[in-house]
Amino acid sequence: MNHDNSSRRRFLRNITLGSAMLTSASSLEALSHKAFRSPSEKGLTEDYWNSIRSEFLLPAKKKYFNTGSLGVSPKVVVDKVYEWMMKLERMGEGGYEQRKGIHEKLASFVNCDPSELAITRNTTEGMNIAARSIPFKAGDEVIITSHAHVGGAAPWLAVQNDKGIKVKVIELDNAGKNNLDIIISHITERTRAIAVSHVTCTTGMVLPIKKLVEYCRPKEIYTCIDGAHPLGMMELNLSDLKPDFYASSGHKWLLGPKGTGLLYINKDTIERIQPFYAGAHSDKFYDLEKGVFEHRLTANREEYGTRNTPILMGLGEAVDFINSIGMVNVEYRGKELASYLKDELSTISKVKVITPMEAAQSASIVTFSIDGYEHSKAQRILQKRAYARLRGIHENNLNALRVSCTVYNNKAEIETLLAEIKKL
DSSP: OHHHHHHHHHHHHHHHHHHHTOOSSOGGGGGTTSSSOOOSSTTOOHHHHHHHHTTBOOOTTOEEOOTTTOOOOBHHHHHHHHHHHHHHHHHTOOOHHHHHHHHHHHHHHHTSOGGGEEEESSHHHHHHHHHHHSOOOTTOEEEEETTOOHHHHHHHHHHHHHHOOEEEEEOOOTTSSSHHHHHHHTOOTTEEEEEEESBOTTTOBBOOHHHHHHHHGGGTOEEEEEOTTTBTTBOOOHHHHOOSEEEEESSSTTOOOSSOEEEEEOTTTGGGSOOSOOSTTSEEEEETTTTEEEEOSSGGGGOOSOOOHHHHHHHHHHHHHHHHHOHHHHHHHHHHHHHHHHHHHTTSTTEEEOSOSSGGGBOSEEEEEETTOOHHHHHHHHHHHHOEEOEEEOGGGOOEEEEEOOTTOOHHHHHHHHHHHHHO
């Protein structure tokens, strides 16, 4: 407990120090031509972001650019998980009552009703629940894209095997400008659902989810959004987007404990779908003697049985950590670094930036290829020379590398990475 309190005091001290270093003349002003929202507190200096970096267990020389796969949790989150592991083991309890507040905290963070959220283990679990909940009939069509992660594609292919639906895989405009029209052009009278990424895992391209949902809703086409990346990367307002399903992970950009996620199920959708799981805590009414079980009409009916309370408490702490910086500042920082990286990469011969250059179609991810290098070889070289962890992109037949930019990254790390890319 003393370690926890000390860590918390250190974190608050560093945040205060960072705030004290704010100046009215902001280095971010130079990015005023970019089409993304300015931070709530202009003047966040590199010293401020360095103070944030000190709250993570990353070695000083390690350049971790793989948040899109797995985020690194700050020490306060690690401490919170440990604290609740110790508490519950002393109590001999599972902590069901203590978890209730996490729904409310997450719901506030993504702006939806707590009854519309289920806490899951990852995005893939959420996409499976969505795929198995829709009352498909043989011959129904589901549209997905060639940019889908396996966790966003496999659930639909499995339902295709089981129920005789047809999964239609479509190509997108990699520049990011015509994707709404492209998706709409593939809709037929058999289209029952559209399952697409909000931000693609391949190139970090942002898709026009709100407009797509608005188009599909009156046609009674289910919208199932793979939101693995936006949670903790960019401001997320689910009451504004209003898809039928939105699945995400807490262990990527939100920087929460591994094996955490959420699934949003629109309250106007839940009466039209079939529950996937049944068990303790998913029932509205249960009587074994009478042979009766009735599901709740809330998203958390998918949270059956015993759950890992310590990591869920850590997930709540991760929300607090992001909120202490300000989601608008987190989003701006990621886009600032990604924009700088894209601009510099575009000047290097034999390097192709695949992520859309315009801010409206991109976020905090940069995907690029190096002419003459297989992605895994380039990844190994950069790991060795720059001590930089990137992700190779093979999906959609791309031979590329992906860089994720978030609060524990800085411009100096990017410059070191650029120097080694230039050597290649």
